[in-house]
Amino acid sequence: MKNRIKVFRAMHDLTQEALARELGVTRQTVLAIEKGKYDPSLDLAFRIARYFGVTIEEVFTFDEAS
Amino acid sequence: MVLTIDIGTTMKQNTFYILAGIVGLLEVGAFWLSVQHRNPLLIIAVFITGIAFLYLAWRRVTDRQVDERAVLIAQKAGTATFMVFWVVFFAISLGSAVMGLGAPRFPLPPDWRDRTRVLNESAVIPGGDPSAFPERIAVPDDGLIRLGMFGYLQLSLLFLLFFLYVGFRVYYARKYGEWETDEEQD
Numbered sequence: 647m648k649n650r651i652k653v654f655r656a657m658h659d660l661t662q663e664a665l666a667r668e669l670g671v672t673r674q675t676v677l678a679i680e681k682g683k684y685d686p687s688l689d690l691a692f693r694i695a696r697y698f699g700v701t702i703e704e705v706f707t708f709d710e711a712s
Numbered sequence: 713m714v715l716t717i718d719i720g721t722t723m724k725q726n727t728f729y730i731l732a733g734i735v736g737l738l739e740v741g742a743f744w745l746s747v748q749h750r751n752p753l754l755i756i757a758v759f760i761t762g763i764a765f766l767y768l769a770w771r772r773v774t775d776r777q778v779d780e781r782a783v784l785i786a787q788k789a790g791t792a793t794f795m796v797f798w799v800v801f802f803a804i805s806l807g808s809a810v811m812g813l814g815a816p817r818f819p820l821p822p823d824w825r826d827r828t829r830v831l832n833e834s835a836v837i838p839g840g841d842p843s844a845f846p847e848r849i850a851v852p853d854d855g856l857i858r859l860g861m862f863g864y865l866q867l868s869l870l871f872l873l874f875f876l877y878v879g880f881r882v883y884y885a886r887k888y889g890e891w892e893t894d895e896e897q898d
Contacts, residue, residue, distance in 0.1 A: 662894075671779035678889030684781050 647685045648709045651676070654698045669693055722774045731769055735762045785888055789880040797873050803868070 655665055662680070666673045669690065672687035679694075686694065697700040723731075739762050822855035832898075884892070 662812050671781070672777045672888060674892070675781040677894060678781060679891055681799070681875070681889055683783075683889030683892060687780050690780060705723055 648682065648707045649679060651694065651705060653681050654669065654700070654705065655679055663695075668697060722772050723769065725773050725775050728766075728769055728773050732766055735766055738762065781888055785881065785884045785890070788884045791879055792880040792884075793873065793877040796876055797869075800872060802868060804865070808865075 651665075655662070661667075662676045666676045669676070669679045671690065675684065675686075679686050691702055691706055695705045698705065742758035743755050746752060746758075793832060
């Protein structure tokens with residue numbers, strides 16, 4: 647799963663810590679998602695997308711290779 | 713420096729770890745006392761009380777950070793531990809069953825238990841004469857000794873369980889980016 651969280655974070659001028667606090671997860675989780683080490687649950691993915699005010703497909707894209 | 717621990721209210725995670733260390737030391741002391749007094753109930757009671765105390769203390773930790781990734785790591789590590797452990801446990805249980813079923817088939821002398829007991833007594837002083845002892849040394853019953861040895865086996869299996877879990881936890885934590893760093897890292 648590829649994602650553009652880092653891009654959206656930059657657009658909203660948010661640190662990983664701040665985003666993590668907003669989403670109720672740890673900073674390590676945000677970092678792991680950004681680096682593609684961890685695929686979030688559907689619930690968390692929706693929360694991320696809603697937080698940035700975009701659709702889930704704009705944040706996450708399915709990667710056949712991974 | 714004065715360390716104050718108040719579990720009546722709330723506490724930080726590090727305070728809990730200090731508390732856990734203190735409880736661990738008390739448990740070791742209780743185990744020693746229990747052995748000295750040959751009273752297994754003492755260590756059983758102290759151990760259960762200690763765990764209950766730590767559970768209550770853990771619930772008062774305020775800076776616990778548990779999210780879905782942490783839960784996933786714990787679940788994966790637990791499942792992997794179980795999968796390996798049950799194979800080891802089953803194998804050892806099969807071995808124990810064979811030992812239990814494979815009782816000596818040779819006709820033993822009728823007084824073989826007494827002979828073993830005398831050997832135990834004479835072993836107290838190398839080369840000593842068992843008849844020199846005015847009183848028989850209290851040798852625990854064979855069944856109790858076997859039960860004690862079974863305790864060692866159980867403890868070693870529990871340690872195996874613990875180390876397996878820690879190992880798998882480290883593995884899955886690495887897999888799911890626990891120690892990843894980036895430009896925001898302090």
